[in-house]
Amino acid sequence: MATALSLPQTTIGKKAIMAASSIVLMGFLVGHLGGNLLIFAENPEVAVNSYSNWLREFGHGSMIWIVRAVLIAAILGHIWGAFTITARNKAARPVGYRRKQNLRSTLASRTMVYGGLGLLAYIVYHLLHLTWQYGIPGGRNPMADPAYPLIDTNVYLNLIESFQSPAIAGVYVLAQVFVGLHLYHGAWSFLQTLGFSHPRYNEMRKLAAAGFAGLISVGFILIPLGVQFGLVK
Numbered sequence: 001m002a003t004a005l006s007l008p009q010t011t012i013g014k015k016a017i018m019a020a021s022s023i024v025l026m027g028f029l030v031g032h033l034g035g036n037l038l039i040f041a042e043n044p045e046v047a048v049n050s051y052s053n054w055l056r057e058f059g060h061g062s063m064i065w066i067v068r069a070v071l072i073a074a075i076l077g078h079i080w081g082a083f084t085i086t087a088r089n090k091a092a093r094p095v096g097y098r099r100k101q102n103l104r105s106t107l108a109s110r111t112m113v114y115g116g117l118g119l120l121a122y123i124v125y126h127l128l129h130l131t132w133q134y135g136i137p138g139g140r141n142p143m144a145d146p147a148y149p150l151i152d153t154n155v156y157l158n159l160i161e162s163f164q165s166p167a168i169a170g171v172y173v174l175a176q177v178f179v180g181l182h183l184y185h186g187a188w189s190f191l192q193t194l195g196f197s198h199p200r201y202n203e204m205r206k207l208a209a210a211g212f213a214g215l216i217s218v219g220f221i222l223i224p225l226g227v228q229f230g231l232v233k
Contacts, residue, residue: 014081014084014085014088015081015085017077017078017080017081018077018078018081018082018085018189018190019189019190020074020077021074021075021077021078021081022078022186022187022190023190024070024071024074025071025074025075025078026183026186026187026190026212028067028071028074029179029183029216030216033216033219033220035048035051035052035055036048036219036220036223037219037222037223038051039156039159039223039226039232040222040226040231040232044156044232045154045156045157048155048156048159049154049155049156052155075120075123079116079120082116115178115181115182116182118175118178119175119178119179119182122171122175122178125171126175129162129168130155130158130159130162159223159227160227160232160233163223163224163226163227163228164227164228166228168224169224169225169227169228172220172221172223172224173221173224173225176217176218176220176221177217179213179216179217179220180213180214180216180217180218181213183209183212183213183216183217184209184210184213185209187208187209187212187213188205188206188209191205191208191209192205
């Protein structure tokens, strides 16, 4: 006797998990970008470090861990949903097309899986670099340099010293290009899941997805480029 499928086992359930995790992740990116753009404030060192200190101390230091737990759950749910939907789609057509034509697909949709894996690698790098602070220019090593914790809370200084390196700035700029592509397709699909898939709304949906992805991607790109071009010192 066949057993009934639970909601997460269905395609609709998987897409719902993808949509819910997308809301969490996109909301985080908006907030994270807002905090990072304080680097262009009138007194950027005070603005950035005050914001960073507020994040660490909010809720007596517990809120940041709650946010991290929610983000980890969202990322894991997003990865699980993406891979299970992809696997189901491949299983539905085990034999590939003799000649595949990408008539309606976009670069963003065709690179979602590989772009997602690249973004996962970038997240790990970003955490190692600016959260756990390995690779900050100047040869400091938090595991070997006892003076290192003295600048642990100077997020502004770490940003400036990091993005003065063309290689590090280049990594972040390239990563944001993939973030933009991923966000475009993600926002497009998210709006489709909400029911905005209709010839009357498709062009508007495309513009909304492109506008959101562009604002986030360009906003983050401005930070390393601002340091590289001396707009932020």
